[in-house]
Amino acid sequence: MIYITRRERFSAAHKLYKEEWSAERNEAVFGNCSNPNWHGHNYELFVTVKGQVNPETGFVIDLKLMKAIINEAVILKLDHRNINVDVDFMQGKMASTEVIAIEIFNVLKPLFEQENVCLHSVKLHETENNSVEYFGN
Amino acid sequence: MIYITRRERFSAAHKLYKEEWSAERNEAVFGNCSNPNWHGHNYELFVTVKGQVNPETGFVIDLKLMKAIINEAVILKLDHRNINVDVDFMQGKMASTEVIAIEIFNVLKPLFEQENVCLHSVKLHETENNSVEYFGN
Amino acid sequence: MIYITRRERFSAAHKLYKEEWSAERNEAVFGNCSNPNWHGHNYELFVTVKGQVNPETGFVIDLKLMKAIINEAVILKLDHRNINVDVDFMQGKMASTEVIAIEIFNVLKPLFEQENVCLHSVKLHETENNSVEYFGN
Amino acid sequence: MIYITRRERFSAAHKLYKEEWSAERNEAVFGNCSNPNWHGHNYELFVTVKGQVNPETGFVIDLKLMKAIINEAVILKLDHRNINVDVDFMQGKMASTEVIAIEIFNVLKPLFEQENVCLHSVKLHETENNSVEYFGN
Amino acid sequence: MIYITRRERFSAAHKLYKEEWSAERNEAVFGNCSNPNWHGHNYELFVTVKGQVNPETGFVIDLKLMKAIINEAVILKLDHRNINVDVDFMQGKMASTEVIAIEIFNVLKPLFEQENVCLHSVKLHETENNSVEYFGN
Amino acid sequence: MIYITRRERFSAAHKLYKEEWSAERNEAVFGNCSNPNWHGHNYELFVTVKGQVNPETGFVIDLKLMKAIINEAVILKLDHRNINVDVDFMQGKMASTEVIAIEIFNVLKPLFEQENVCLHSVKLHETENNSVEYFGN
Numbered sequence: 001m002i003y004i005t006r007r008e009r010f011s012a013a014h015k016l017y018k019e020e021w022s023a024e025r026n027e028a029v030f031g032n033c034s035n036p037n038w039h040g041h042n043y044e045l046f047v048t049v050k051g052q053v054n055p056e057t058g059f060v061i062d063l064k065l066m067k068a069i070i071n072e073a074v075i076l077k078l079d080h081r082n083i084n085v086d087v088d089f090m091q092g093k094m095a096s097t098e099v100i101a102i103e104i105f106n107v108l109k110p111l112f113e114q115e116n117v118c119l120h121s122v123k124l125h126e127t128e129n130n131s132v133e134y135f136g137n
Numbered sequence: 138m139i140y141i142t143r144r145e146r147f148s149a150a151h152k153l154y155k156e157e158w159s160a161e162r163n164e165a166v167f168g169n170c171s172n173p174n175w176h177g178h179n180y181e182l183f184v185t186v187k188g189q190v191n192p193e194t195g196f197v198i199d200l201k202l203m204k205a206i207i208n209e210a211v212i213l214k215l216d217h218r219n220i221n222v223d224v225d226f227m228q229g230k231m232a233s234t235e236v237i238a239i240e241i242f243n244v245l246k247p248l249f250e251q252e253n254v255c256l257h258s259v260k261l262h263e264t265e266n267n268s269v270e271y272f273g274n
Numbered sequence: 275m276i277y278i279t280r281r282e283r284f285s286a287a288h289k290l291y292k293e294e295w296s297a298e299r300n301e302a303v304f305g306n307c308s309n310p311n312w313h314g315h316n317y318e319l320f321v322t323v324k325g326q327v328n329p330e331t332g333f334v335i336d337l338k339l340m341k342a343i344i345n346e347a348v349i350l351k352l353d354h355r356n357i358n359v360d361v362d363f364m365q366g367k368m369a370s371t372e373v374i375a376i377e378i379f380n381v382l383k384p385l386f387e388q389e390n391v392c393l394h395s396v397k398l399h400e401t402e403n404n405s406v407e408y409f410g411n
Numbered sequence: 412m413i414y415i416t417r418r419e420r421f422s423a424a425h426k427l428y429k430e431e432w433s434a435e436r437n438e439a440v441f442g443n444c445s446n447p448n449w450h451g452h453n454y455e456l457f458v459t460v461k462g463q464v465n466p467e468t469g470f471v472i473d474l475k476l477m478k479a480i481i482n483e484a485v486i487l488k489l490d491h492r493n494i495n496v497d498v499d500f501m502q503g504k505m506a507s508t509e510v511i512a513i514e515i516f517n518v519l520k521p522l523f524e525q526e527n528v529c530l531h532s533v534k535l536h537e538t539e540n541n542s543v544e545y546f547g548n
Numbered sequence: 549m550i551y552i553t554r555r556e557r558f559s560a561a562h563k564l565y566k567e568e569w570s571a572e573r574n575e576a577v578f579g580n581c582s583n584p585n586w587h588g589h590n591y592e593l594f595v596t597v598k599g600q601v602n603p604e605t606g607f608v609i610d611l612k613l614m615k616a617i618i619n620e621a622v623i624l625k626l627d628h629r630n631i632n633v634d635v636d637f638m639q640g641k642m643a644s645t646e647v648i649a650i651e652i653f654n655v656l657k658p659l660f661e662q663e664n665v666c667l668h669s670v671k672l673h674e675t676e677n678n679s680v681e682y683f684g685n
Numbered sequence: 686m687i688y689i690t691r692r693e694r695f696s697a698a699h700k701l702y703k704e705e706w707s708a709e710r711n712e713a714v715f716g717n718c719s720n721p722n723w724h725g726h727n728y729e730l731f732v733t734v735k736g737q738v739n740p741e742t743g744f745v746i747d748l749k750l751m752k753a754i755i756n757e758a759v760i761l762k763l764d765h766r767n768i769n770v771d772v773d774f775m776q777g778k779m780a781s782t783e784v785i786a787i788e789i790f791n792v793l794k795p796l797f798e799q800e801n802v803c804l805h806s807v808k809l810h811e812t813e814n815n816s817v818e819y820f821g822n
Contacts, residue, residue: 002509003544011264013150013175016332029331031338032217038150039217040177042264053513057440058427058505063541064442082174094332098276102327127148127179130337133277138822139783144814153606166605168612190787194714195701195779200815201716231606235550239601266555267611274549285812287698287723290469303468305475306765312698313765314725316812354717354724368469372413376464401696401727403418404474411412422675424561424586448630449561451588453675491580491587538559538590564743577742579749642743646687650738677692678748685686 003120005048006066010079013040014095038082043100044125045074047108051117061117069111074104097126101134109136140257142185143203147216150177151232175219180237181262182211184245188254198254206248211241234263238271246273277394279322280340284353287314288369312356317374318399319348321382325391335391343385348378371400375408383410414531416459417477421490424451425506449493454511455536456485458519462528472528480522485515508537512545520547551668553596554614558627561588562643586630591648592673593622595656599665609665617659622652645674649682657684688805690733691751695764698725699780723767728785729810730759732793736802746802754796759789782811786819794821 015038016030026034033039047070051060077087083095089103101124112119125131152175153167163171170176184207188197214224220232226240238261249256262268289312290304300308307313321344325334351361357369363377375398386393399405426449427441437445444450458481462471488498494506500514512535523530536542563586564578574582581587595618599608625635631643637651649672660667673679700723701715711719718724732755736745762772768780774788786809797804810816 001546001548002513003546004509005542005544007540009264011176011178013177018330035217035219035223037219037222038175038177039148039219040150040175041148042179053507053509056429058507058510060509060543080169080172080176082172082176085174086172096327096332098278098327098334099332102276127146129281131279132334133279135275135277137275138820139787140818140820141783142816142818155604190781190783193703195781195784197783197817233601233606235552235601235608236606239550268553269608270551270553272549272551283812285724285726287725292467309765309767309771311767311770312723312725313696313767314698314723315696316727354720356720356722356724359722360720370464370469372415372464372471373469376413401694405416406471407414407416409412409414420675422587422589424588443628446628446630446634448633449586449588450559450628450630451561451586452559453590491583493583493585493587496585497583538557566741644738644743646689646738646745647743650687679690680745681688681690683686683688 001050002053002060003048003050004060004063004066005046006063006070008045008047008067008070008075009042010045010075010081011040011042012078012081012083013038014083015039016094016096018094041126043078045070045104046121046123046125047104048120048123049112049117050120061112061115065115069115070108073107073111097124097130097132098134100124101132105134105136138187139190139197140185140187141197141200141203142183143200143207145182145184145204145207145212146179147182147212147218148177148179149215149218149220150175151220152176153231153233155231178263180215182207182241183258183260183262184241185257185260186249186254187257198249198252202252206252207245210244210248234261234267234269235271237261238269242271242273275324276327276334277322277324278334278337278340279320280337280344282319282321282341282344282349283316284319284349284355285314285316286352286355286357287312288357289313290368290370292368315400317352319344319378320395320397320399321378322394322397323386323391324394335386335389339389343389344382347381347385371398371404371406372408374398375406379408379410412461413464413471414459414461415471415474415477416457417474417481419456419458419478419481419486420453421456421486421492422451422453423489423492423494424449425494426450427505427507429505452537454489456481456515457532457534457536458515459531459534460523460528461531472523472526476526480526481519484518484522508535508541508543509545511535512543516545516547549598550601550608551596551598552608552611552614553594554611554618556593556595556615556618556623557590558593558623558629559588559590560626560629560631561586562631563587564642564644566642589674591626593618593652594669594671594673595652596668596671597660597665598668609660609663613663617663618656621655621659645672645678645680646682648672649680653682653684686735687738687745688733688735689745689748689751690731691748691755693730693732693752693755693760694727695730695760695766696725696727697763697766697768698723699768700724701779701781703779726811728763730755730789731806731808731810732789733805733808734797734802735805746797746800750800754800755793758792758796782809782815782817783819785809786817790819790821 016033017026101122105122109119121135123133153170154163238259242259246256258272260270290307291300375396379396383393395409397407427444428437512533516533520530532546534544564581565574649670653670657667669683671681701718702711786807790807794804806820808818
């Protein structure tokens with residue numbers, strides 16, 4: 001068993017707020033992350049899959065395929081988008097780093113299973129100081 | 138003469154578009170940067186001043202003061218904000234990296250002159266691959 | 275269960291030596307790390323906690339709180355300090371990266387428990403090439 | 412138990428290809444990685460060992476010794492070399508990042524056992540976007 | 549006048565040697581860089597152009613165009629290639645970082661002139677420790 | 686004319702203080718940088734020289750020689766040292782980043798002149814956020 005990690009990046013807008021809360025309560029809980037006019041980040045995404053090395057190719061999975069899966073299912077939907085507004089798999093969800101990472105994991109897991117590799121984790125950096133990692137349970 | 142550089146960071150939303158243009162023309166010129174729902178970045182700002190070393194302190198300028206000037210005049214206005222909507226010195230201007238850097242330079246220049254140091258340049262990274270630098274003329 | 279990591283930094287002096295050893299033996303075992311006049315590092319600290327996502331906020335823990343806990347209990351005591359001399363939780367201990375990481379873990383563990391999250395690991399970089407990670411047992 | 416990681420780097424040429432395949436099939440499977448005239452990378456290697464802290468020194472293992480083991484057994488053989496042609500432990504193997512990491516692990520494991528520490532993992536970055544990690548089984 | 553920098557990357561093989569010298573003299577002058585079986589690097593290229601900001605777009609040059617120019621004229625020829633063997637603009641030249649940077653500058657200068665911006669400099673990192681910068685004279 | 690930059694690193698202790706000032710005044714001017722028990726940094730040093738490319742070697746200067754000059758004259762004296770106490774060329778001087786950079790420049794300039802290359806600048810990073818650059822006048 002060996003672990004392969006691919007880094008991808010996306011630049012997106014978001015805010016942290018609950019529609020059913022007042023502006024004051026959103027501000028009290030989420031601080032400047034609740035700015036109604038949005039803010040944004042350069043997100044850095046690390047997707048890790050695991051599997052056996054194919055003795056013929058030396059690969060667990062072709063990195064070109066791994067990159068294509070992540071880009072089509074995740075990056076194209078998030079990059080230069082508004083996470084709260086534009087992204088199908090984030091509708092009705094809090095756009096926290098934790099929730100984005102979990103939803104990316106849920107999107108990617110079946111796609112890698114089709115390629116006979118196991119999605120191990122999704123790590124998401126919101127800034128150089130803040131990151132989350134999700135292993136699927 | 139010696140040059141001192143301070144790095145600061147801000148996370149902000151923006152878009153590239155002209156109100157007087159159609160959505161189609163904005164899309165044709167600015168691509169996905171014109172997404173009407175905004176996107177955003179972790180901007181990395183490098184401010185460089187130059188001056189003589191004070192022989193008593195070994196400083197050109199106290200970095201705590203330099204940091205305070207940049208934070209009060211620039212970072213507080215941009216961080217967790219929408220550059221097109223929320224920032225006084227960007228009103229009515231294109232929110233391209235070039236223009237943001239020029240406007241930051243114009244805001245900071247007189248503030249450093251009051252401290253008897255000369256603002257040399259403002260470098261602004263929008264992503265790890267794209268940056269601009271402005272020297273004031 | 276999801277994992278959240280916060281990076282903080284501190285700049286500190288230290289040396290590796292044992293009082294009860296001769297200068298020669300300290301030099302033989304610890305090399306230039308035993309310089310009696312001290313040396314120092316920009317330490318980079320990664321604190322990881324784990325927990326369930328609060329469905330209301332999308333958070334495991336508010337990162338502002340996480341940052342405040344780490345800063346008050348660890349960074350304020352270490353930053354711009356001498357680790358061997360100035361730091362209460364390092365008194366009488368070897369100031370190796372291993373021991374510093376273990377002691378930081380021991381300081382932080384009960385503080386995060388009070389916030390109902392579990393401290394997962396403390397990773398400490400002494401230089402860009404050397405780091406340690408401690409998981410509490 | 413605590414984990415120590417040492418980063419080392421090497422610059423090497425390689426290609427992905429199978430002698431018994433035609434140029435066309437190599438190109439179809441391995442793309443531009445199969446260029447017959449080679450290409451190359453600055454590989455970044457992270458070796459992690461684990462063990463108990465020696466209470467006398469505060470060390471799991473002296474990092475100078477850890478560095479010397481990795482350099483003598485791995486870096487000297489790979490740095491400024493052709494991985495397919497020049498490296499004894501890669502003879503007859505695919506020079507994929509996965510296989511290189513596995514072989515480095517197999518070379519290092521007994522050497523660290525002689526020093527009474529356990530090799531935990533070998534992580535190898537081929538580019539800033541692609542990496543693998545191997546834990547030995 | 550403002551300066552725009554675009555970072556691109558390429559992974560390539562090369563060696564430093566002179567055909568007309570003996571293996572011994574190549575080894576004496578170029579050390580392990582002269583390995584006849586090649587070695588390689590992840591090169592990091594920073595291309596800087598300068599010009600006036602177009603008041604309508606806020607751009608000196610559209611970064612998508614800048615990226616396309618660099619990729620078509622430089623990256624496609626160098627990435628996953630052997631610099632000594634495969635690259636037209638390096639034929640008969642020493643594949644030192646200095647010479648590669650100068651030749652990239654010479655290739656790009658007229659292409660940017662056609663777009664009415666001035667190529668200011670080409671910076672090329674061979675490793676994280678070694679880089680060169682060329683300004684065209 | 687082309688510019689070559691070599692990065693080196695050193696880890697050192699220092700403090701900012703004036704012997705002839707009271708502890709209170711040192712604290713007022715230099716803040717926690719004046720801690721009498723010292724603190725320290727991982728300094729990152731970028732030395733840039735400029736010259737013509739030797740058409741025979743493709744080099745301005747052999748980077749192995751450049752590295753040896755910097756290491757012997759600067760790094761060996763600073764690394765794992767106390768800048769205020771242990772370093773001959775810093776005796777009686779303020780250990781600010783500005784002054785350290787100027788003194789390194791003054792040490793290196795004649796050594797590179799002996800090799801017929803011109804020292805262009807010394808850039809010194811004290812932390813990831815603070816750096817200075819000195820060009821010799």
